[in-house]
Amino acid sequence: xxxxxxxxxxxxxxxxxxxxxxxxxxxxxxxxxxxxxxxxxxxxxxxxxxxxxxxxxxxxxxxxxxxxxxxxxxxxxxxxxxxxxxxxxxxxxxxxxxxxxxxxxxxxxxxxxxxxxxxxxxxxxxxxxxxxxxxxxxxxxxxxxxxxxxxxxxxxxxxxxxxxxxxxxxxxxxxxxxxxxxxxxxxxxxxxxxxxxxxxxxxxxxxxxxxxxxxxxxxxxxxxxxxxxxxxxxxxxxxxxxxxxxxxxxxxxxxxxxxxxxxxxxxxxxxxxxxxxx
Amino acid sequence: xxxxxxxxxxxxxxxxxxxxxxxxxxxxxxxxxxxxxxxxxxxxxxxxxxxxxxxxxxxxxxxxxxxxxxxxxxxxxxxxxxxxxxxxxxxxxxxxxxxxxxxxxxxxxxxxxxxxxxxxxxxxxxxxxxxxxxxxxxxxxxxxxxxxxxxxxxxxxxxxxxxxxxxxxxxxxxxxxxxxxxxxxxxxxxxxxxxxxxxxxxxxxxxxxxxxxxxxxxxxxxxxxxxxxxxxxxxxxxxxxxxxxxxxxxxxxxxxxxxxxxxxxxxxxxxxxxxxxxxxxxxxxxxxxxxxxxxxxxxx
Ligand SMILES: [Fe+2]
Numbered sequence: 001x002x003x004x005x006x007x008x009x010x011x012x013x014x015x016x017x018x019x020x021x022x023x024x025x026x027x028x029x030x031x032x033x034x035x036x037x038x039x040x041x042x043x044x045x046x047x048x049x050x051x052x053x054x055x056x057x058x059x060x061x062x063x064x065x066x067x068x069x070x071x072x073x074x075x076x077x078x079x080x081x082x083x084x085x086x087x088x089x090x091x092x093x094x095x096x097x098x099x100x101x102x103x104x105x106x107x108x109x110x111x112x113x114x115x116x117x118x119x120x121x122x123x124x125x126x127x128x129x130x131x132x133x134x135x136x137x138x139x140x141x142x143x144x145x146x147x148x149x150x151x152x153x154x155x156x157x158x159x160x161x162x163x164x165x166x167x168x169x170x171x172x173x174x175x176x177x178x179x180x181x182x183x184x185x186x187x188x189x190x191x192x193x194x195x196x197x198x199x200x201x202x203x204x205x206x207x208x209x210x211x212x213x214x215x216x217x218x219x220x221x222x223x224x225x226x227x228x229x230x231x232x233x234x235x236x237x238x239x240x241x242x243x244x245x246x247x248x249x250x251x252x253x254x255x256x257x258x259x260x261x262x263x264x265x266x267x268x269x270x271x272x273x274x275x276x277x278x
Numbered sequence: 279x280x281x282x283x284x285x286x287x288x289x290x291x292x293x294x295x296x297x298x299x300x301x302x303x304x305x306x307x308x309x310x311x312x313x314x315x316x317x318x319x320x321x322x323x324x325x326x327x328x329x330x331x332x333x334x335x336x337x338x339x340x341x342x343x344x345x346x347x348x349x350x351x352x353x354x355x356x357x358x359x360x361x362x363x364x365x366x367x368x369x370x371x372x373x374x375x376x377x378x379x380x381x382x383x384x385x386x387x388x389x390x391x392x393x394x395x396x397x398x399x400x401x402x403x404x405x406x407x408x409x410x411x412x413x414x415x416x417x418x419x420x421x422x423x424x425x426x427x428x429x430x431x432x433x434x435x436x437x438x439x440x441x442x443x444x445x446x447x448x449x450x451x452x453x454x455x456x457x458x459x460x461x462x463x464x465x466x467x468x469x470x471x472x473x474x475x476x477x478x479x480x481x482x483x484x485x486x487x488x489x490x491x492x493x494x495x496x497x498x499x500x501x502x503x504x505x506x507x508x509x510x511x512x513x514x515x516x517x518x519x520x521x522x523x524x525x526x527x528x529x530x531x532x533x534x535x536x537x538x539x540x541x542x543x544x545x546x547x548x549x550x551x552x553x554x555x556x557x558x559x560x561x562x563x564x565x566x567x568x569x570x571x572x573x574x575x576x577x578x
Contacts, residue, residue: 023400024401028353030397035385038394049432050431052431052499053499054433057497063429064392068390072391105391107347107389108357110391147323147326149323151324151329218326218327218330
């Protein structure tokens with residue numbers, strides 16, 4: 001690379017508009033100062049940003065501080081309504097404020113803000129006695145990703161009747177992109193029903209739960225899966241053939257019922273296509 | 279998929295911000311509404327219900343696309359990925375207009391989700407001009423720039439806001455979105471005259487108008503401090519200022535912004551009808567005046 005002289009660098013910085021470099025620098029400092037005060041009330045008010053008497057005004061700058069914090073907390077409440085209801089409004093706002101200060105959004109799409117919230121909750125000492133909250137946040141984040149995920153048309157639940165039974169073992173299942181599998185040792189489906197007023201299909205009585213979230217059309221659906229069905233689904237999603245997946249799962253779960261498992265996943269409409277390997 | 283859509287062009291009528299609360303009323307009742315405005319950032323997911331509803335609504339109504347996250351007024355380079363996501367939304371819905379704010383919202387990777395103010399100087403002028411050039415080039419279309427609402431005054435500003443905007447238009451060829459409530463809020467907060475502002479505004483470049491509700495407060499010195507809250511009806515003095523604006527700028531697509539404490543569809547639609555009433559009475563007054571002068575009035 002060729003050497004760039006200092007004067008050339010300066011010209012690039014100025015983009016040829018005759019603005020002295022020191023003005024550019026002090027301009028940048030102005031933005032720095034304004035930004036620093038937004039999330040941290042302990043930072044002094046930015047210089048030269050004033051009210052009608054020519055002096056900095058706590059109340060006026062406070063409008064921006066309040067807008068920033070309140071709107072980001074609102075966004076978190078919209079993305080995590082069940083966590084909000086479980087801890088209560090006041091606690092949630094304090095918790096979300098802590099989170100926002102530690103992990104402010106890095107881009108403007110707020111439905112994509114809060115990916116680190118479950119981790120934050122899991123590591124938040126005052127919530128150590130409520131370990132299920134982290135999993136609720138994981139589930140809500142997954143729900144949001146599925147809700148906004150790509151559309152795809154699922155195959156009809158009777159798709160297997162069109163496949164030659166002799167070749168069924170070679171069938172490969174491609175899931176629709178809008179799906180997630182969430183594992184938890186807590187009764188998430190109960191928590192979900194109570195706090196999001198949405199049903200969860202086919203829930204098993206065990207506390208250890210796997211929930212399949214998917215969006216076969218416009219509505220997001222949740223289906224509770226037994227451990228063996230979840231293990232089977234996971235292998236199919238990973239690209240294993242029906243035969244390979246069934247064999248692997250049968251070896252660790254001796255009561256695995258293949259046709260029941262397939263029925264469950266097909267009626268959840270999580271597959272976009274079923275193809276037989278040539 | 280987008281076979282039978284109405285024309286993209288926005289009529290010079292009242293329109294409203296599209297809210298999820300109203301998706302069903304709109305699709306079931308097909309109300310008579312000039313247009314809907316959407317926030318680009320709310321339609322940046324890959325798929326799902328927001329796109330399903332908007333696709334259906336777009337068949338029957340033109341939309342204007344309003345960005346809140348480009349940070350045009352900031353000192354940092356624009357977020358390229360975000361511009362490209364704005365373009366995706368524009369390509370998907372063919373909006374009649376695209377607008378953004380004379381404000382910033384991102385600094386050093388942090389996104390503040392608020393429209394923050396900037397001083398009006400030679401340096402910031404050049405930054406804004408460069409950013410608008412970049413956006414218009416990338417999108418391949420003209421954008422409108424909206425005047426902000428402000429709660430503070432920058433001592434270092436060397437331009438009046440109206441002159442700053444005029445200069446931006448001259449250097450970029452962008453259009454303007456005149457938010458009349460923002461004019462009222464900013465002028466009141468800084469002790470200026472909203473009427474003077476409207477009278478000085480380069481109205482020949484205005485292609486859209488915003489109206490919204492504000493919350494009245496006071497600062498620690500007892501001066502009025504209006505908050506651009508978009509949480510209530512448009513205030514009476516703002517309607518009066520709007521009529522003055524229409525007399526200067528002519529009939530324009532006029533959006534009612536109501537983003538918090540969202541009302542029923544009927545209340546929101548009523549606000550948009552009030553804008554239609556003002557536009558209609560302006561048109562009638564113009565027609566009467568030109569009849570008196572003996573001008574030829576088309577269609578009369
Ligand atoms: Fe506005």
